[in-house]
Amino acid sequence: MENSSNPNNVKTQRPIEDEDIDEQEDEEEEEEEDDLPQSPLARLREQKFKLETLSRRLSSELVPIRVHDVIIRGNTITKDWVIEAEIKGIEDVSTMQELIRASEIALARLQNLGVFESSKLSLEPGPVELPNTANVVIDIVEAANKISGEFGVYTKPATSSWTAEGTLKYKNLLGYGDLWDASLAYGANQATEVSLGLYAPRLKGTSNPVVARLSMLSQDWQEFSSYKEQLLGMSLGLISTKHHDLAYTLGWRTLTDPLQMASRRNSPIRPTKGHAFVSTTHLGGLTPDNRSLRFLRQ
Template structure:
């Protein structure tokens, strides 16, 4: 988006000088010559700034004058600060978008004190306007201010609102809360109310037969609110029968209270239903089947300074998430406190684009309220480890562990055999439910490097070797009394492997060979070659 300067009368950008001052007779010859040259340039500038309007000028003469002005301004901008003040900001072209929506993105323009600062804040303002997804184009122009106010300009903002307000989008990404990939299609409508608002309806399908139907609105600028408004209605259904013998369905709404570059605060109110169609779930699963009220507040702090979300070769990232549930007096409300940490580092080696990515994630969840020591933590809020998608891309707490199936390790309980709904605890030795952990820790190391074939390097295809480990443990229902840090570390699952990576615009496709170094008796991990794909989250 360009910034241009147009004026019928060029704004004065030079400090006024006193021509009647007595000359200094002690100057040497060189100083006198420099002074004469400066006077000559000043006279030339005066001629350019005040052309003889009585004599018609040819197009070539006007072009030379404009070129001289631009060259003079460029020399001044590169050598010194050019003082200037913004007299007024004028917005043109917005037929539906409210003026104050655009003005909110122009903060800092009116307070600029130099031409250099004005150009810098204008570029930032253009980037903010582009993020609204409301305008096809945006251009800043500078015009001379009033004659009686020297060194002033008027900033003219010309915008062109988008003609196609309806758009469709398809995306594939990883969702840490479900430990699986998700394909999503969305239909969006832009600027319906003139607030730069974005309305969308979406349908998502996950690898675990999870389906989500949702509709929402994102309004970046609303009067009376300091942060954007994000509201959403959704119905989420997930099938965990294979790993944990239950289905999870959540119908509710979420409201974003704070949404900035690094901070996010959201409130969720919903109705959750856990069911077991097979009637073979383990004791811990059966005790939590039924309905529950979700009333929770979640705060997330995130900072990502890596140079790429798909293949980071330098930088770092950090995420901290605090989730508090049970914010209503209803006894059916799920009361829990969940905390997660995630740290990533990418260290470049300086040859063959080699980089070492290191990461460690940890999380804990506890019930709260009267008698919390003997109560279990809610099943959907526990930590379930496993899944073949790459932890290099994801940033959302302990989830991934190479070589293990989704929800394929951690605390488990045997399922019961009979399907008649009785309370018989006969056990099928071949069926186990993974019930999740209240404490989870994972760590990984990934060394990526370019391959020696030029065509592969040009398309970003590279190789990597990796290692990962992790574990989960139960702490609720007085299990914390039997927790031993030493046993927890000794029972860490471990895997290593190597493979190739094909980055695309939507996701990261990997072909990897996994080798399991350590696993539990009931864990679902397997040595072998598998394809997988991951996307940033």
């Protein structure tokens, strides 16, 4: 009697098996729908939804995030440490809001170097085993045309004089973000100035820009006096972004008198031999109080 089969029991088990089969078919259909490629419009809507969700979250709460790595791409001449110095501080952020502000500052600093056509910053997800992390990717496009020039003619109607000036610049010659310039100026009063300059936004180990210039000035003053002047100078400066600038200038001035034809003997009134040396020292900001001595001049 126990082994006898009950047909009613078999009939009641069939609907349950049919329901299981239907559920499996529904799951397979959903998986097939997920595997189907999305249309461009659907992808755009999904990206827009994600962006709106992120914007609402950023405006309502602090989103934690840490920078795992900074990747620099596209720099073939510029040194990595030059770019890393301009984006310093981006690795110390702890929230998405701080990362956005630090990214804006970093991009502005990179553009101020003047050696890149464009700079773009993007975020990529960090390692899976490190949650709330991101990799900062900086794509750099260096300037294709590194040479630029300027030329102009300037007049002064009050003195009936004119000056022609030309400048030639070369960017990023050494890969330090350096800017070289050579300039030539010629005036109607036979004044000629030639100069060669270098501007480096930073050297390795320092955060201050360095400026160096070598110049030569030749001017004929015979319209007002009887001599010609030639000045050869060299200057080296260290520009500070927070404190005082430091500059050192060395010059050599030569005066010649072409009208000395009657006598070339040396005299105290009209010396023809000897040398003169002038030394000048300026110190500023000795005390923080503006009522105290702030400059010392030799």
